[in-house]
Amino acid sequence: MFNQQQNQNYEGSSQMPDKMSHGGHELFDAHEAIGGLVGGLEHSVMYEQYVKDPELKQIMTSQKSFLTQMYNTIVQTLKTGQEPAVKTQTYNMALNNNTIYGMQPKQPKSPAQSVNEINDECISGFLMGHLKSCSSHFTTTALETSNPVLRRVFADSIPNLIEMAFELYLYQNKHHYYQVPQLKPEDMQNYINSFAPVQGQLPH
Template identity: 65%
Template sequence: MPNQQQNQNMQQSPNMPPQQNHGGHELFDSHEAISTLVGGLEQYMLYEQHIQDPELKDIHQRHKTYMTQLYNTIVETLKTGQDPKVPTQTYNMQMENDVVYGTQPGQPKTPAQSPTEINDQCVSGFMMGQLKACASGFTMTALEATNPVLRRVFADSVPNMIELAYEVFLYQNKHQYYQVPQLKDQDLQMYLNSFAPVQNTMPH
């Protein structure tokens, strides 16, 4: 008898209204991912007053505008289960892809002891942390979402989160907040050549 009831429920699910076409697991993941995005927006707002560098201020403003629209798109999709009025937008960063390699000695970092010590290095680090959390949350949600439209919105947003985070990385790297060490050439070559291609095993 329970199996018959189960089968009946499964057969009915394709006919559900779009706004109810969500699995429980998907809703839990979606709420967590959206809450992470909300936390990012709130942190962006909270630390805005501490930004000194006009370039970081510009990045910060563009990110906030993009993430606010993304939030509205995701929330609408969650509520309706259908294509949102404003689809997922593509974020194009404004920085060049120039990475500075190598490390420079500096003073050891310690946690700020007062709000007056919050500087551009701190703020860009906070931004990076929130963007990483969003990229992870969106990915996990997209992997198990049952509603195809919501799944696509989350999946399409992951490359944009990566782009936002990479822009922050480039900014941090340029100002030596995020230094990129390199291996000695001998070690580099060893790592580059530690894998070999497999022979094609596809059936003919």
């Protein structure tokens, strides 16, 4: 009796309208992913008053505008299950791709004890942390999403989150907030050459 009723429930669920074609897993994951995006946007509002560097302020303004549109696109797709009015855009960062390698001596860092100690280094790190978290949530959500349109919106948004995080990385690197050590040349070559391509005819 239970199995028969359960099967009827499953059959009925397949007849739901398209806009309701969401599985439970994707709704839980989408809720968490969207909530993380909301948190990042709300925190950026709090950080704005403490930013001193005009370059960082410009990055924040550009990213906040893009993330707000991303949020609207995701929410519309979640509600309708259909193609959104504004499809996923492509974020183009203003900075070049040049990383400064090497370490410079710095004073040891400790947690800020007052808002007066919150500076551009802190804020750029906070923003990058939000983007890293969002990219992880979006990836998990895309893997669990059964609605093909919502899955594609989340999946297509991930490269934009990565690009924005990389933009902040470059900003931090340029100001020596995020330093990048390198291995000795011989050690680097050993790592680079530690794998070889598969030889011969590859399987089809």
